[in-house]
Amino acid sequence: MTDFGKITSGIIEEFKRLLGNSAVIYEDKQALENYSSDEAGGKYYSHMPDLVLKPNNSKQISEIVKIANKERIPITPRGAGSGLAGGSVPLYGGIVICLERMNRILEIDKTDLVAVVEPGVVTNDLCRKVADTGLYYAGYPMSVETSFVGGNVATNAGGSKVIKYGNTGHHVLGIEAVLPNGEIIQFGGKRRKDSSGYDIKHLLVGSEGTLGIFTKIFLNLIPRPGKNVDLLVPFRSVDEAISNVSTLIIESKVLPTAIEYIDHLSIILGSKYNNIELPFQEEAGAYLIIQYEGQDKKELESIYERVGDALLNSGALDVFVADNRTNSEKIWRVRRNWLEALKFFDPYVPTGDVVIPTSKIPQIVRFVKEISKEYNVDIPIAGHAADGNLHPAPMKPQNISIPEWKVISEEILSRIAIKAAELGGAVSGEHGIGFIKKELLRKTKNLQYKIMKSIKVNIDPNNIMNPGKIF
Ligand SMILES: Cc1cc2nc3c(=O)[nH]c(=O)nc-3n(C[C@H](O)[C@H](O)[C@H](O)COP(=O)(O)OP(=O)(O)OC[C@H]3O[C@@H](n4cnc5c(N)ncnc54)[C@H](O)[C@@H]3O)c2cc1C
Structure with a gap:
């Protein structure tokens, strides 16, 4: 559904009363532009929001979502905007809910070994605070200095330490979320086991803002390595x-x-x-x-x-x-x-993100080399070899125009992603689907895609929560 409601001046006044003037950005094109893209490449993948809201707590988010759901206004949750799949780009305009003000570390519980945080905490701030207590939070994407914990959970972020500690989802013990109808609900909490029905907190992990907005996260802590x-x-x-x-x-x-x-x-x-x-x-x-x-x-x-x-x-x-x-x-x-470094030499370089069984790494690397020759394009690769997650990054040749390059680079990355899926891998290892890879997801996981979509339709029947992402 793309038939969304409009944001009226009455709705803006309601948000101002709810959040205060400084938490409501509208009409100011320059200020709104900061929320129109992420690290996938503002040059290609951007869309202006109509309104940016900066709530301070889950109750405010619940009120915003209730209004948006009633008026059918799209909402895009936004963490630090470091995503590489266009997940926080407001494809249909509407409201961006920016979580930067919800950046409190609520508790580091040294008895239960759990950290309770708001979604806007910068990942490395949490790592440092936890380390000061002699404990360890093992979530570690390479964007640790900038990305938010909420964004890490929403993308199920990986990083270099996954072989030993698992990706972000492995550390999540509980999530409080505002659902698309505005209800505040908590799944899991300060407990390490739970066989009481479906594991919905892990359904929310990696949901890229399409099922609700995380407002509190419970994370597993372990002893700090020597x-x-x-x-x-x-x-x-x-x-x-x-x-x-x-x-x-x-x-x-x-x-x-x-x-x-x-x-x-x-x-x-x-x-x-x-x-x-x-x-x-x-x-x-x-x-x-x-x-x-x-x-x-x-x-x-x-x-x-x-x-x-x-x-x-x-x-x-x-x-x-x-x-x-x-x-x-x-x-x-x-x-x-x-x-x-790549962006310094080529501001138009996109980042691929495929995962394959580790035994298939040589095959995918050889395939990338063949593609590189076929298109006459340099494709440097780096990645997390331990868990089979590689990032091929095609670099724009001087003689290709920017619009042509968008088409060619997308084709190159699609062919590599499909090859990865054929080798028993998947089209995204850690960056998520966003809107850039949704066609690839549908092509490579058709049946699973249908199940995912039926869940989305049930939880968000008005399709207000990050529409155009994943599906
Ligand atoms: C230099 C660089 C290195 C990187 N290295 C890695 C890496 O090693 N591993 C890795 O996995 N990724 C990496 N990334 C990608 C990116 O940092 C991660 O995807 C990160 O988890 C995104 O967090 P964010 O706070 O920036 O989220 P955003 O980019 O703001 O949002 C990402 C998605 O999460 C949703 N979202 C954000 N907050 C919430 C919330 N509270 N509730 C619900 N949904 C929410 C958004 O709607 C969007 O769909 C890297 C990026 C860069 C630029």
């Missing part, structure tokens, strides 16, 4: 790097915290952007960045010696060990700033 060590391992070829992932996991006898993959072109662009030089950067076809955690230095030493020997025996050019903060930071900077 120390960590990072290894930078250059390989002459992509195949050698990638085929080592399973060996690594078996040989180390403990789960690594991260095995990140970064290819030759990414290394060259990343080292230029970050103004650093990495060992073997001209010869290496690819690097793995590997992290282990352990209780003390001795434990870490025994792990990296074992792993180092195994890697050198299976084609690593060398194994560089960083066991202090400065060296670790240097290693991680190129990987963490990977997208910024």
